[in-house]
Amino acid sequence: MDLTFYKYQGTGNDFVMIDNRAKKFPKENVSMISYLADRHFGVGADGIILIENDDQFDFKMIYFNADGSQTFCGNGARCAVAFAKQLEIIKDKTTFWAVDGEHFAEIKNNLISLQMINVDDIKVNENSVFMYTGTQHHVELVDELNEYPVFENGKKIRYSYNDPGSNVNFVQQINNNTFRVRTYEKGVENETLACGTGVTAVAIAMHKMNRTNSNHVSLPVEGGNLEVSFTENNGIYTNVFLKGPAKFVFKGSISL
Numbered sequence: 505m506d507l508t509f510y511k512y513q514g515t516g517n518d519f520v521m522i523d524n525r526a527k528k529f530p531k532e533n534v535s536m537i538s539y540l541a542d543r544h545f546g547v548g549a550d551g552i553i554l555i556e557n558d559d560q561f562d563f564k565m566i567y568f569n570a571d572g573s574q575t576f577c578g579n580g581a582r583c584a585v586a587f588a589k590q591l592e593i594i595k596d597k598t599t600f601w602a603v604d605g606e607h608f609a610e611i612k613n614n615l616i617s618l619q620m621i622n623v624d625d626i627k628v629n630e631n632s633v634f635m636y637t638g639t640q641h642h643v644e645l646v647d648e649l650n651e652y653p654v655f656e657n658g659k660k661i662r663y664s665y666n667d668p669g670s671n672v673n674f675v676q677q678i679n680n681n682t683f684r685v686r687t688y689e690k691g692v693e694n695e696t697l698a699c700g701t702g703v704t705a706v707a708i709a710m711h712k713m714n715r716t717n718s719n720h721v722s723l724p725v726e727g728g729n730l731e732v733s734f735t736e737n738n739g740i741y742t743n744v745f746l747k748g749p750a751k752f753v754f755k756g757s758i759s760l
C-alpha cells in the first residue's frame with residue numbers, strides 16, 4: 505500500500521500529517537506509526553497526526569508520539585489546523601475535536617492561535633510545578649539554559665512521575681514576560697525544538713509563581729517563538745491561547 509502524507513512543522517516540532525477521512529490508515533498498528541516517525545528508516549517526525557471526519561465538529565485530530573503512544577499536542581494541533589485549511593475542510597476559523605476535548609482555533613497573518621483547555625489543578629512543589637495542559641508537564645527554572653543537560657535530566661525527571669510519566673520543561677527567565685524554554689518530550693524520548701503544551705504550562709507556572717504579572721507571555725524556544733495568553737481568576741486559567749507559526753514543508757508518498 506502507498507500512503508500519501510504531508511510534512512508540517514510548528515517552530516521545529518515536526519509532524520507527518522495523514523488525511524484519514526476515508527479511514528484507510530491502520531491506526532492500531534503502533535509499529536507502522538513508529539516506522540513513519542523514524543528519522544533513519546521512515547519519513548521522520550516527532551509525531552504522526554491523523555485528520556478524520558467528526559459528526560459535531562469540523563474535524564477530529566488524532567495524535568501519536570513517535571513511539572506510537574497517544575495524547576494531545578499543541579504544536580501538532582496548530583499544524584492540524586493549517587492542514588485542514590490546505591485540505592479545504594475549513595477556512596480561517598474552526599472548532600475541532602481532540603483527545604482532550606473541543607478546541608477553537610483561528611488563522612491570522614500566517615499565525616495559528618489555538619485555544620487550549622482550562623487549567624485549574626496546578627501542583628507547586630519546592631523546585632518545580634506540575635500541571636496538565638492536554639498532556640502532563642513538569643516545569644523547572646534553571647540558571648544557564650544553554651549549557652543545561654536537558655536530555656540527561658529530562659529523562660530522569662520524566663520517569664519520576666507515575667505512568668504515563670511527564671514531559672519536562674527547563675526554563676530561563678529573560679524579562680518580566682519572556683521565558684526561554686527547552687523541553688524533553690516523553691514519547692519522543694528526546695529534546696524537541698518546541699513543545700506547545702509545554703510552553704503553555706510554562707506561561708501558567710510562571711504566572712502562578714509570581715515570576716510574571718503579565719497575562720501575555722513570550723516563549724522563545726529552540727525552533728522559533730511562541731506566545732501564550734490567558735485570563736486568571738482565583739487560580740483558574742481560562743481563555744488560554746497558544747499562538748505561533750505552522751508551516752507545510754512537503755508532500756510525499758511512502759510504501760507500507
Ligand SMILES: N[C@@H](CCC[C@H](N)C(=O)O)C(=O)O
Nearest residue numbers: 577578579639691699700701
Ligand atoms: N510537542 C507537543 C507535545 C506532544 C506530546 C508529548 N510528547 C506527550 O507525550 O505528552 C506539543 O506541542 O504540545
